[in-house]
Amino acid sequence: MECNVFEIAVSESADLSQLRPELLQHAQQCFRCSGLLEDFQTIARKARKLASVEPARDLWGDIRAQLEREGLIQTELRPAAQAARGVRDRSADAVPAPRLVHSAPRSR
Amino acid sequence: MAIDAAKQGDPQAFEFLYHLHKRRVYSLCLRMTGNTAEADDLAQEAFLQLFRKIATFRGESAFSTWLHRLAVNVVLMHLRRKGLPEVSLEETTEPTQEDGPRRDIGASDQTLVGSVDRVNIERAIERLPPGYRTIFVLHDMEGYEHNEIAEMMGCSIGNSKSQLHKARMKLRDLLQLAQSQGARAQGNSQA
Ligand SMILES: [Zn+2]
Numbered sequence: 677m678e679c680n681v682f683e684i685a686v687s688e689s690a691d692l693s694q695l696r697p698e699l700l701q702h703a704q705q706c707f708r709c710s711g712l713l714e715d716f717q718t719i720a721r722k723a724r725k726l727a728s729v730e731p732a733r734d735l736w737g738d739i740r741a742q743l744e745r746e747g748l749i750q751t752e753l754r755p756a757a758q759a760a761r762g763v764r765d766r767s768a769d770a771v772p773a774p775r776l777v778h779s780a781p782r783s784r
Numbered sequence: 785m786a787i788d789a790a791k792q793g794d795p796q797a798f799e800f801l802y803h804l805h806k807r808r809v810y811s812l813c814l815r816m817t818g819n820t821a822e823a824d825d826l827a828q829e830a831f832l833q834l835f836r837k838i839a840t841f842r843g844e845s846a847f848s849t850w851l852h853r854l855a856v857n858v859v860l861m862h863l864r865r866k867g868l869p870e871v872s873l874e875e876t877t878e879p880t881q882e883d884g885p886r887r888d889i890g891a892s893d894q895t896l897v898g899s900v901d902r903v904n905i906e907r908a909i910e911r912l913p914p915g916y917r918t919i920f921v922l923h924d925m926e927g928y929e930h931n932e933i934a935e936m937m938g939c940s941i942g943n944s945k946s947q948l949h950k951a952r953m954k955l956r957d958l959l960q961l962a963q964s965q966g967a968r969a970q971g972n973s974q975a
Contacts, residue, residue, distance in 0.1 A: 687949035690929055711895035715956050718896055720924040722905050728807040732820045735828045736802050740795065743835055749795040 677702040682709045692717045787847055791839050802831055805848065809855045815921045816859045818910040826862055830855040853936075856922065860936060863914060900959055908958040916951035923948050 682702050689695050692713070695703070703710040743749045786804075789797035809830050814823035834851055841850060909917060918937070922928045923944075928936075930944045937944070 683953075684946070684949060687952065688930070688945050712956075715896045715959075716952050718900060719905065719952065719955055719959065722900055722902070723909065723920075723925050726811075726815075726902060726906060726925075728811040729814055731806055731810040731827055732824050735806070735824060735831065736799060739802060739828055739831050739835070740799070742832055743795075743798065746836070748793060748835055749798055750793045 679706060679709055682706070683712065686713060686716060692720060787838065787841065790835065791841075798835055801834075805851055806831075808848070809851065812852065812855050812921070812926065813859055815909060815925065816856075816918055817862070818914075818917065822862070826859050827855070829862075830858045833858060852926070856926075856928075856936060860918070863918065896956065896959055896963065899963065904959055904962045908955050908962065911958055912951060912954055916947060916954055919944060919947040920951040920955065924952070 677698060679702075682699060685699055686692065686695070689699070695713075703713050740749065786797045786800045790801055806827065810823055810827040813826040813830070814820060817823055817826065830851070833854055837854070841847065909920065912920060919933060922933050922936075923930070930941045930948075933939075933944045934941045939947075
C-alpha cells in the first residue's frame, strides 16, 4: 500500500481506533504513516475532550422575551398582581399542570 | 417530564431545558464559528427554533440528538448566509483522491508525540479555514458520519472525506508549528 492511499483511507475510516487490517499493517511497517495516524488519533481525542463552554452572555432573558412575544410560553401573573388588575386566573384552565411524578414510598 | 411540560408552554420547563443544554449547544456554535458573539446569537436562535418546534418532537431520537442536529443546521444556515464556503473552495483546484493527498509546503513528518495541550488545540481549530473547521468539528468532535455530514452540508460523501483529511493535515501542521514556536521561545528564554 502506498502512503497516499493510506492517508486517504484513514480519513474514510469512521473510527480511527478501528482501522481495517491492511491499514494497520501499513502503519506497522511505515514510520511516517504510523506517526500520522498517532497524531490524528491524539488530535481527535484531545479535541473531543475540550470542555464545553458557558455562553458569553446570559441568553435566557432574551429567549424568554421572544417566546413571550410569540405567545409560545404562558406569561404568568402572580395572583396578587392578577387580583390587583382584576384578572381571573385562567392559567389553570389553559395550561394543564405538568404531571406529577409518583414518588416511591419512603423507606423510613 | 420537562419536554412534555414545555410542549404545554410551561416557562419553567423551557428554562430548565435551556440550562440543561446551553453549554453543549453554545460550545458547538462556538467551535463551528470560532467567534463568541456569533456563537451567542446562533445558540439563542437554536433554542428559539427548538422551542418553536418542540411540539413536533415525537421522541424517535433522543432529545439531545434532535436539539444538536437542529443547532448544527442553524450554524450551517448562518455560514451559508454569510457566504462562507462550507466546503473549501480549494477543493475545486486541489488534487483529488486519485492524485493523492496534498502535502502542505513545509509540512514536516515529525510527530506531535502527545504533547499537544488544550490551549493549542483550541487555537488551531479556531485558525482552520471555515470549511475545514466545520467538517472537523462535525466528524472528529461531534461524531457525525460522512453520510450525515454530506446530507447536512449538501455535498458529496467523497467531498466530506477529502475535506476531513485536509482539515486533519492542516490541524497537524498548525500544531507542529505551535510546538516548534514554543520550543524556540523556551530556548530563547534559557539562553
Ligand atoms: Zn506510509
